[in-house]
Amino acid sequence: MDTAATKRYLPWVVATALFMEQLDSTIVNTGIPAMAASLQVSPLSLKAVVTSYILSLAVCIPVSGWLAERYGTRRIFMFAVGLFTVSSVLCGLAVDSTMLIAARVPQGIAAAMMMPVGRIAIVRTFPKGELLRAMNFVIIPALLGPLLGPTVGGLIVHWLSWRDIFFVNVPVGMVAMWFAHRHMPDYRSAAPQPLDVRGFLLFGSGAALLSWLLEVFGEHSLGLGAGGALLATSLLLLAGYAWHARQVPFPLLRLTLLKVRTFRVSVLGGFVTRLGIGGMPFLLPLLYQLGLGLPAWQSGLLMMPAAAAAMGMKVISAPLLRRYGYRRVLVVNTVLIACTIGGYALVGPGTPIAGIVGLGLAMGLFNSLQFSSMNSMAYADIEEKDTAMASTFASTLQQMSMSFGLACGSLVAAWYLAGLPQTDPAAVMNALHHAFLTLAGVTLVSSLSFWALRPDDGDSVSRGTLPVGA
Known part of the structure; x- marks a missing residue:
């Protein structure tokens, strides 16, 4: 294998696939009102189109590392890209909301293999001193996907049909397949471990039930007794997995990795932070379209x-981390994200466009720094033999947090909208303002978790021997 060529092109391979996956996770948000009108359902009920995708992704991520170890990163990555592309076509051909939701499930399964397998290849190819540079390159397309998704979706819905928002994945998928065939390294284990089937059933069913419960609370009236029973069941399943993981030699997700401080703070602190951030792609189109009445x-x-x-943060994130360290950057930046989310509670019909644009600039800047910092710090103290498990573990919790964040965002909005007409812009605006303040509060609390870091934590990544911003 040509190591120099692999390092040159591998970030492009992963970035192209991540762009497609992240674009599709949010491109439907702007089209939800048009979909609802076409399919004759309420906009809030269509959040299942988004949630089903993210939920199936989160549930299936834990097996991606095992698949890559057994069958090789190149084969699994290319299969995932192909499945994702085909599923996108099926979404575009859906005739009702049920078919659309069903087609989104294999999309999520494919994404569950693409993202962590690509991250495994990145972590195994680049030494820690070069990891932040590689992560910085990959994180930009991954961030552009959710940010450009509403824009691309809005333009397509305005000029074409909401069905066409799924067909944009076909050319991107073909490019990703070409890149993967030529430049994806084929890492695999000479002696793959057995799959923890029981652990997968316990963890997957517990996570799925908990996410579904959040969705049901936001859409239907559920009795306190039934809701409490479902919540207790989901927590028992997850607790059962935690007990099971300590009894078997090769668990699905190795919980002992949480003993590594930088990894623990990155994945657990990041989990709570993403709860607040995760609801924004769903709430912002509602604010602009239903609250402000914009097309x-x-x-x-x-x-x-x-x-x-x-994109601009790519240039300054590495110098910031080198100068101030992960601890200070994450604590301060999380507070800034909370302030930005709360700032959307001030947006109303009289708000100047320049003010909304300023909030968008701040959100993109702070989110980019946050994700780049948390994703790279997770591997600062992870041994090479544990990189595949660490990547799978981190990817699982990250996607679960975004799924829960989306569900919590819609749940909070539905809570404040209860009993109010969704056709009344003033009522919608007031409910969304309360939702933004609630998410800001959650994000602000998550900043406390990063105080557990030491000032020199992550220096092996942020102060590598190679120039990181190049």
């Missing part, structure tokens, strides 16, 4: 400043 294409354009700011 879908204008709503999408208001997401563009965040995309530009995310």
Whole structure:
């Protein structure tokens, strides 16, 4: 294997696939009102189109590392890209909401293999001193996907049909397949461990039930007794997995990795932080379209400043981390994210466009720094033999947190909208303002978790011997 060529092109391979996966996770958000009108359902009920995708992704991520170890990173990655592309076509051909939700499930399964397998290849290819540079390159397309998704979705819905938002994955998928065939390294284990089937059933069913429960609370009236029973069942399943993981030699997710401080703070602190951030792609299109009365294409354009700011952060994130360290950057930046989310509670019909654009710039800037910092710090103290498990573990909790964040965002919005007409812009605006303040509070609390870091934590990544911003 040509190591120099692999290092040159591998970030492009992973970035292309991650862009497609992240774009598709949010591109439907701007099109939800048009979909609801076409399929004759309420906009809030269509959050299942988004949630089913993210939920199936989160549930299936834990087996991706095992698949890569057994069958090789190149084969699994290419299969995932192909499945994702085909599923996108099926979504575009859906005739009702049920078929659309069903087609989104294999999309999520494919994404569950693409993202962690790509991250495994990155972590195994680059030494820690070069890891932040590689992560910085990959994180930009991954951030641009959610940020450009509403813009692309809005323009497509305005000029074409909401069905066409799924067909944009076909050319991107073909490019990703070409890149993967030529430049994806084929890492695999000479002696793969057995699959922890019981652990997968316990963890997957517990996570799925908990996410479904959040969705049901936001959409239907559920009795306190039934809701409490379902919540207790999901928590028991997850607790059962925690007990099971300590009894078997090769658990699905090795919980002992949480003993590594930088990894623990990155995945657990990041979990809570993403709860607040995860609801924004769902709430912002509702604010712009239902609250301010903007058309879908204008709503999408208001997401563009965040995309530009995310790209700009690539240049300054590495110097910031080198100078101030992960601890100080994550504590301060998380507070800034909370303030930005809370700032959307001030947006109303009289708000200047410049003010909304400024909030978008701040959101893109701070989110880019946050994700780049948390994702790279997770591997600062992980041994090479544990990188595949660490990647799978981190990817699982990250996607679960985004799924829960989406569900919590819609749940909070539905809570504040209870009994109010969704056709009343003033009522919608007031409910969304309360939802933004709630998410800001959750994000602010999550900043406390990063105080557990030491000032020199992550230096092996942020102060590598190679220039990181190049």
